[in-house]
Amino acid sequence: MAERPGLEAYCRLLGGAVRSQLAYPASFGLQLVGQALAQGVDLLAILVLFGRVAAMGGFSRDEVLLIYGLASVGFGLADLAVGQLDQLPDLIRSGQLDAMLLRPLSVLGQLCAADLALRRLGRVVAGAVTLGYALLAVEITWTPARVALVIVSPLSAAVILGAIWVAAASVCFWVVDGRELANSVTYGSNEFTSYPITIFSDWVRRLLAFIVPGAFVAYYPVLGLLGKPDPLGLPAVLRWCAPLAAVTAATLVWRTGLRRYVGTGS
Amino acid sequence: MRPSPRSRAGSPAVETQDLRREFRRRRSDPVVAVDSVTLSIAPGEAVGFLGPNGAGKSTTIKMLTGILVPTAGHVRVCGLEPVRRRRELARRIGVVFGQRSHLWWDLPLVESFELLRAVHRVPAAVFADRLERHVELLDMAGFLRTPVRQLSLGQRMRGEVTAALLHDPELVVLDEPTIGLDLASKERLRGFLAGVNAERGVTLLLTTHDLPDVERLCRRLVVIDQGRVLVDGDLDTLRRRFGGARQLVVELVEPSAALDGLPGVLAVTVEAGGLRQRLAFSPSQTTAATLIADVARRVAVRDLTVTEPSIEDLVRTLYAS
Numbered sequence: 071m072a073e074r075p076g077l078e079a080y081c082r083l084l085g086g087a088v089r090s091q092l093a094y095p096a097s098f099g100l101q102l103v104g105q106a107l108a109q110g111v112d113l114l115a116i117l118v119l120f121g122r123v124a125a126m127g128g129f130s131r132d133e134v135l136l137i138y139g140l141a142s143v144g145f146g147l148a149d150l151a152v153g154q155l156d157q158l159p160d161l162i163r164s165g166q167l168d169a170m171l172l173r174p175l176s177v178l179g180q181l182c183a184a185d186l187a188l189r190r191l192g193r194v195v196a197g198a199v200t201l202g203y204a205l206l207a208v209e210i211t212w213t214p215a216r217v218a219l220v221i222v223s224p225l226s227a228a229v230i231l232g233a234i235w236v237a238a239a240s241v242c243f244w245v246v247d248g249r250e251l252a253n254s255v256t257y258g259s260n261e262f263t264s265y266p267i268t269i270f271s272d273w274v275r276r277l278l279a280f281i282v283p284g285a286f287v288a289y290y291p292v293l294g295l296l297g298k299p300d301p302l303g304l305p306a307v308l309r310w311c312a313p314l315a316a317v318t319a320a321t322l323v324w325r326t327g328l329r330r331y332v333g334t335g336s
Numbered sequence: 337m338r339p340s341p342r343s344r345a346g347s348p349a350v351e352t353q354d355l356r357r358e359f360r361r362r363r364s365d366p367v368v369a370v371d372s373v374t375l376s377i378a379p380g381e382a383v384g385f386l387g388p389n390g391a392g393k394s395t396t397i398k399m400l401t402g403i404l405v406p407t408a409g410h411v412r413v414c415g416l417e418p419v420r421r422r423r424e425l426a427r428r429i430g431v432v433f434g435q436r437s438h439l440w441w442d443l444p445l446v447e448s449f450e451l452l453r454a455v456h457r458v459p460a461a462v463f464a465d466r467l468e469r470h471v472e473l474l475d476m477a478g479f480l481r482t483p484v485r486q487l488s489l490g491q492r493m494r495g496e497v498t499a500a501l502l503h504d505p506e507l508v509v510l511d512e513p514t515i516g517l518d519l520a521s522k523e524r525l526r527g528f529l530a531g532v533n534a535e536r537g538v539t540l541l542l543t544t545h546d547l548p549d550v551e552r553l554c555r556r557l558v559v560i561d562q563g564r565v566l567v568d569g570d571l572d573t574l575r576r577r578f579g580g581a582r583q584l585v586v587e588l589v590e591p592s593a594a595l596d597g598l599p600g601v602l603a604v605t606v607e608a609g610g611l612r613q614r615l616a617f618s619p620s621q622t623t624a625a626t627l628i629a630d631v632a633r634r635v636a637v638r639d640l641t642v643t644e645p646s647i648e649d650l651v652r653t654l655y656a657s
Contacts, residue, residue, distance in 0.1 A: 082454035090442035093483065165436045171403045172438070173455050174426040332419055333405045 079175055083183035091188060098189055105192030109142060112264070113200060127268030133296060134265065136204035141263040141288035142197025144227025146190055152232045154185035155239035156252055162242065162331070171332070178236070178324055210295055223291035226313045227263075230287050233316035234259055236324050243327030263287040268301055275302065286312035347415040349507045349539040350377040350400060355409035356563075357395050369395040371563030372409070379506065382533045382540040384554035384571070392563040393543045397509055400541075401431055414506055427456060430500030434512035437492065438499050439484045445495050446480045449502060456503035463502065470498040473528055490521030497525065501532065507539040508532070514546050526552040547644065559654055567654050575650065583643045584615045584627055589636040598622075598630045 091098055116138060120131035129137070158181075161167045170180045201224075210216060238255035245251065263284045267275045275285070290309045293300055355373040358366040370392040377383055387393050398404035399411055402418035402425050411418060414428045431438075439448040446467075453463045471477050474494040479487055484495065493513065500508055510529070514522045530553055532538050542553060550557060550571065557574055559567040567574060586595075591610030595601075598615065600622025605614040617627055624642045631637060 079454045079457070082451050086440055086443055086447060086451050089447070090440060093442040165433070168398070168403050169433075169436060169438050171422065172401060172426055172431050174423040175455060176423075332403065 080179050080183045083180065084186050087183065087185045088188060101189035102192045105190055106196045109193050109196035127266040129266045132204050132207040135200055136208055137266060137288045137292045138264045139197050139201030139204050140223055140227055140291060143194055143201055143224040144231050144287050145260050146194030146197050147228035148231035148235060149190045149193060150187060152182055152235050153187050153190060155181060155235055158239050158242045177328060216295055219291055219294050227287040229313040230316045231259055233320035236320040240323045240327035243331045259284055348376045349379045349414060350375060351412045353410040355399060355411050356407050357399060358407045368563055373560065373565055375558060377539060377541065379539055380537045381556060382554045384550035384557045385541055385543045386557060387560040391561050393560065397511055401429065401509060427503060428506050430505035430508040432496050432500045432510045432513050434515040439495055441485045442483055444481045445484055448484065448499060452499055452502055458503055466502055474498060490517050493517060493525060510542045512544055514544060514549055529553055582617060582619055584617060584624060585641045585643065586631055586637050587612050587639040589638050592635045595631060595634060598627065600627060
């Protein structure tokens with residue numbers, strides 16, 4: 071049995087990645103601001119929309135902002151942790167992936183630690199501000215369970231989105247340049263998870279709930295917070311299983327992909 | 337418990353039997369990159385692994401280091417099956433790719449070493465000691481704090497080699513380690529690697545197109561072509577048998593017919609309308625000095641050079657035989 075390397079190695083690699091980025095402070099600063107601005111534009115779109123309509127899929131403006139804020143924080147955190155996976159085709163082409171295979175660590179772990187994209191903090195901060203505002207603005211009957219839900223939800227959202235991205239990035243092991251496909255999933259997921267699923271058509275709702283567990287990112291936690299009924303009538307336990315199921319599925323897809331890469335060397 | 341390095345000294349460092357690798361292509365027959373490679377390298381050996389581009393060297397190395405699964409055949413490195421025991425193997429081997437970096441581009445060189453220390457979990461005291469020795473032997477003190485992206489190729493290669501050795505591997509695989517280096521850098525690196533092999537007993541497997549690399553470092557030569565081992569043997573023996581020809585290149589004052597018939601000369605090539613002639617000669621039958629004297633007696637010589645047989649020449653002779 072191979073040794074389990076301690077967390078230390080990964081933490082060190084992360085530290086190295088952070089120091090690498092700070093080697094270019096101006097570029098870092100600009101990207102940080104850019105990410106926050108991009109998130110702000112999305113927010114503006116929601117506000118403009120609600121200038122015209124009073125409710126969206128049965129949700130008020132502030133309730134949608136709650137979904138949106140939660141999804142944004144989740145998206146930002148996931149982006150922070152695994153966003154660099156979209157460089158996988160480059161890493162394969164440049165041979166950096168081979169270099170990772172030559173180290174006594176997990177390849178996925180190294181990839182996550184290879185680049186903690188701190189510039190993406192801009193998105194997390196913008197999302198957190200929105201979330202904070204929305205939590206104060208909507209009416210929530212606070213119970214201990216709901217407090218726990220508010221704390222756990224952003225992390226669970228990040229885990230689900232991260233898992234979706236890992237699975238999407240794994241496509242690059244099969245398709246040499248699968249980046250476009252992977253990007254449409256990762257950035258597309260930002261759009262899909264930011265709104266109540268009731269605004270989508272029936273088949274998209276089911277897709278979000280069952281195939282790509284996007285509905286569990288922000289929509290279901292907000293249903294729980296607001297005490298609204300579930301339009302799909304799913305058992306509540308599913309909500310808790312979603313992150314676990316997503317991680318399990320993503321790990322499986324990733325492993326299969328990596329095995330294929332080692333098998334084909336393409 | 338992991339056995340300490342060297343404790344498996346009994347098993348070969350590298351052992352392959354009919355190792356084969358095909359690459360599937362869409363709608364056509366698979367390409368056979370490695371056809372059948374059978375090889376055994378004992379701990380402490382230094383082996384030059386040669387062959388023309390596309391002969392299957394890199395593919396073989398990928399299979400040895402656990403980056404690529406063989407299509408068929410048997411492979412053990414340090415007694416381990418490379419792909420299945422990839423992480424364990426990674427602790428026991430070091431790999432240097434001449435055209436790829438294992439260092440952190442934007443960080444000072446020494447920080448890459450620190451990161452690799454954590455990755456391989458080398459105790460701090462042992463690490464400090466080893467690093468100090470490498471810094472001294474490879475003269476790295478002057479650029480240890482320089483970001484890797486600002487290093488010259490020669491400096492970076494010294495860093496790469498150090499990076500591959502800091503966890504004290506049993507086997508080091510080097511793929512074109514001297515490619516692109518100037519003569520002084522090449523020589524320094526060769527000297528260092530020779531010491532690593534001789535003093536620390538580290539097994540070396542080296543691919544190169546540079547014959548002096550092999551001459552300086554390897555007592556044994558394995559030549560592969562079209563995915564098969566063509567020759568496997570002691571370097572001196574191989575040179576005596578196949579690659580003895582050195583070449584005397586003479587620039588003449590006036591054009592002359594081919595300088596045929598000189599003792600010990602195997603072949604004459606005429607260039608520049610007879611102004612330049614290349615005389616391949618066998619060192620066992622004549623010396624460069626005698627041959628020069630012979631030539632000077634027949635024609636007026638403006639300039640001359642003696643060239644050693646290149647690895648390509650040796651390899652070409654090996655194919656022809």
